[in-house]
Amino acid sequence: MDGKEDGVAAMAATYQGFDPAAYLQYNYTPPGADFENKDSVLLWKMGCLHRAFTEGDVSGELLVDIGSGSTLYQVMSGCEIFNKVILTDFLEVNQQELKRWLRNAEDSALDWTPFLKHACMLEGRQPSAWTEKAARLRSVVSDVLYVERAQPWPPHRLAQVCASLKKMGFTLIRLEVYTLPQDMRVGVDDVSGVFFAKAMKD
Ligand SMILES: C[S@@+](CC[C@H](N)C(=O)[O-])C[C@H]1O[C@@H](n2cnc3c(N)ncnc32)[C@H](O)[C@@H]1O
Structure with missing residues (x-):
């Protein structure tokens, strides 16, 4: 492999x-x-x-x-x-x-x-x-x-995400970021936030 x-x-x-x-x-x-x-x-x-x-x-x-x-x-x-x-x-x-x-x-x-x-x-x-x-x-x-x-899966870090969208020929229309409040960081994972990207292929 x-x-x-x-x-x-x-x-x-x-x-x-x-x-x-x-x-x-x-x-x-x-x-x-x-x-x-x-x-x-x-x-x-x-x-x-x-x-x-x-x-x-x-x-x-x-x-x-x-x-x-x-x-x-x-x-x-x-x-x-x-x-x-x-x-x-x-x-x-x-x-x-x-x-x-x-x-x-x-x-x-x-x-x-x-x-x-x-x-x-x-x-x-x-x-x-x-x-x-x-x-x-x-x-x-x-x-x-x-x-x-x-x-x-695509990269999870915001810098990387924007760069790879651009590299693949997408124009970013909207990028929104949610930061997990401290009192909600109680899970079994290490997630600290979520992003939402809306992009259009040229
Ligand atoms: C982060 S979860 C999102 C699930 C759900 N849509 C949500 O919002 O909670 C990602 C999903 O992708 C699926 N998945 C992971 N690796 C995959 C792969 N290589 N090909 C297709 N689906 C995959 C998993 O089974 C999982 O259900």
Whole structure:
């Protein structure tokens, strides 16, 4: 194996035994996803996504979400703009979790209702419109596919990110940074922040 394959194999090994229910519980319930806390990283992420899809410069027929994991919040704004959405992940357990919600099964590991309500509110709709958004999302997601990036994930450091986007021919439209408040740095990882980059290929 060359270095690149080593990196992908190491990533695959890291994800062995991955438990989507535990992931959702850990990352998508308070304090990480707290609809009562305006500083919650989840609200920041959903705000970034809402802005990105409603600024008028994103359109097309097909939205492909790479590395969906077992989550749906990231396509709750985009699903109103695109008529077809494809979710992807390389873990079968994550694909199964997404499919459970899409077929309205009762054993979804997480109730996405508050997320759908919040996405509606960002769009200026009543939270009660969440049922319409859920129906829209279920109707536009045409597939949940296996995708494995052959390349290692892009660099995680902001300097590096901007430089490699430029190198690959992208123009950066928007870059937003969220710094994790000290009281939320209670996790098992060493994450100190998240960035959101919106870029367009020239
Ligand atoms: C940081 S998680 C994001 C999950 C989810 N979208 C979220 O916002 O919480 C990245 C996802 O990419 C998937 N992944 C990791 N390495 C991958 C690879 N080489 N090819 C495809 N997917 C990969 C993992 O299974 C994981 O679900």
